[in-house]
Amino acid sequence: MVPLEQLHLSHVLQAVSALESIVLRSFGPEGGQVLFTRDTGQVMVSRSGKRILTALHLDHPLARMVVRCVWKHSTITGDGSKTFVLLLASLLRIIHATATKDPHMFQPHNSTEASEAATARHLADRLLEFALTELDELIVLNVLPHGFRVSLENFTAETHDLSCQTLLVSFFRTRLGYAYCDFFRNLFCELLSHWKVKDDRPSFSIQFLNNSFLALHTQVSGVPVSCSRLIEGQVIHRDFATPCPQVRKQPLKAVVFNGYLQPKLLTTGDVLELRCGDKVTEDRGIVHFSSWTEKSVESIIATLQSFGVSVLLCALKQSSAVLAAATQAGMCLVECVSEEEISLFTQLSGVTPISDCRRIHPEHIATLTFCKPLLLGAHRYVHLDFHDCEERLKVKPCSLVICAPSEGQADQHACAFQDAFRMLLTALEPVRKTQTALEETIPSKKCTSLHADNISNGTACRVHLHQKCVTETGCVISAGGTFEFLLHHALHQYGHSCSVSVNTSAVVPVSQLLAKALLSVPRQIYSRNLKHFLQAQTRVVALIPKQPHALSANFIHTEGPLGDGKLSLCSCKNGNMSLKLLDLGLESVSCKYQLVLAVLQCLTNLLRINMVLQTHAVLHTESHDSLNAHSESSEGEDED
């Protein structure tokens, strides 16, 4: 084994191409699914790029790095892992081709490979710099006008905001297939409408749902998918540890314990010295000590009874003495409640958990409407609801029950739900980051305001563009490669204008490289039929006007009121064409922009690696017979 390995561009390309060939099989609307089997016999089918890539056995440090980048990206945006790998591979290929064609572009090196690597690194750095500075402007000017805004302001279950519904449907379709996308879209919208805090930003509730999703959903296997529903209140994924009496007067009072009710004063290895002063009494010994601790439990239960508490939620496992005392007092006890569920409970009920059992105050006591066992699938859970939550917090708390025939599928549906939250959050982020830079450059740029009444003069334009920046969120565009075609065209134009103005023929304009790489995505979407690719390209390019003034003219004619949530297609003149675009589904522009940035950052990191140092660590100390059989190379360290 060579301890030191010089990394060549071809190695990087080979590793990423292998990942790309895996991901390509499930890419696009006609992509297939991957069947996962475990040695235990469990089977799962999935199309999710993140799941496929994380399931592979990879020891190659570069491949692991790429998968890690994909995972991180997917955790933030919820989508686009396959597109990530595709774009990365095509960018690497183009950079490789450019570097090998003209390796000593920048400085002479001793070997061809070193100069190729240096050229590639330089190109990647320039690409990233370009993306961080110029790309958002290009997107705002050239891509956003062809899309429309998704607004979640007036979000209700009965909302007619078609664009948001379509966005969700296309997302669920890519994840879960055609069968259940509508059903899940409705379920999602219902959940969102229940949890939406009135008069507050929708992203706040979506963020809350994303953070507490683990506690908010229950997976049930062995039941048909259509049984998925919302139930009011919260579900605690544990069963009662003490028998729960049937008849209860309402409302109930509950407390949450963070620690042990019976103080665990003794642990293994401790030595307890028992003394009662200096006198020798008959009451010495461990029996006396344990009866003393039991008396303390009884006193705690008595205190709780005096407050009228009948439900105890504990984070830790309680001793049998506590369980017996609770049963005797007629209290329901739930133990080993997870941290997320306790956190959600405390947020919704407004109480704090008790850490010191001897001090129980009224602010620790929560009021519940009901607390009863709930049978879901093969498990029994605790179902409770909060008293006056709607007045206090202005939300109607509800929990999601996700049903599926198998465990793997239920997990898949739950992941799709959570990723939908993340996707919406990213979609609501603005594309353009800085507003101050915009104000300086406005007079030179053409006006692309979405509001009809401000197109006339430049000053109004400037003011309104500033305002537009603030509200420029939630932009979506039709799926099927539209974003890539538009951006490709824009980058091409930009590259031409750059090379005209700056006469550096030796320098390759990086915008052209990016433009070429972007086309690989729609090419793969339509890989089964090249004719469709050409048709899609023609259709999208036809939308791009020849002169910039025509674009603003479009706005005046076709712009409809956006405030009341009605759908308005800003740049489509033909009504038929607009419907056709909706058929393809929608995707968020902000997600795509984040994707491009993430890919370029991953690319830069990949190409900065010069050498891989392999260190071997012997993991199993009992058998040293053969180092090769039992040693595993740990992840190679990167050294610049």
Next chain:
Amino acid sequence: MALNGDEEDFEWEPPTEAEMKVIQARRERQDKISKLMGDYLLKGYKMLGDCCEACGTILLQDRQQKNYCVSCQELDSDIDKDNPALNPQAALSQVRERQLAAQVPAAAPELNGGPTSSQAGVSVPQPRPEHCEGAAAGGRALLPPPVVASPPPTASTTTLAPIRPPVCPQNSTLRPVLEEAEEAVLTKLRWATAQLQSSASLEASIQLCSLISSCANSLRNLKELSQ
């Protein structure tokens, strides 16, 4: 190569057909390797951090801890394509390359004091002598193929070359190329026959027979070309 970078820029030419074929074959091979690696990864093989010593492809490891190189053990190596013994095309291109290599040292001592452009012109590949207009004036008196392979009839044709318009120099230049190719193929044929007589294994005999048949094909093609 890094030292005379400027000169290389001026001398860069579009790759010839043979080179294009090699580039295309290499690209296809890389695509095939990626696809095969993807297949194996999905089957549960592990991608290691090491590369194969022979071909530099990333190694895979199966469940039984056995290492596996996709290109060495599955794909045919692409050097077979470039092996002149097995491929008549490669034979032709090898012959041309050899002549090219012989041209430069032959031209160098005789063109002392000549302009550097003529030197550049002489190194132009043989089948396209129409490109070396400028060089022809300086270098035509010593046109390479007769210098290298020099069968006497071709020497006379080269002395006539400045007089004859450079319309059909192909016939004169092609014959020595073909003869050399024939010689190479015949040598390989003889060698393969000798190996076949002494070979003991079935696989080797089959491969040698296929070698002989491809040599015969090459000879037939060469004979057709010369007619």
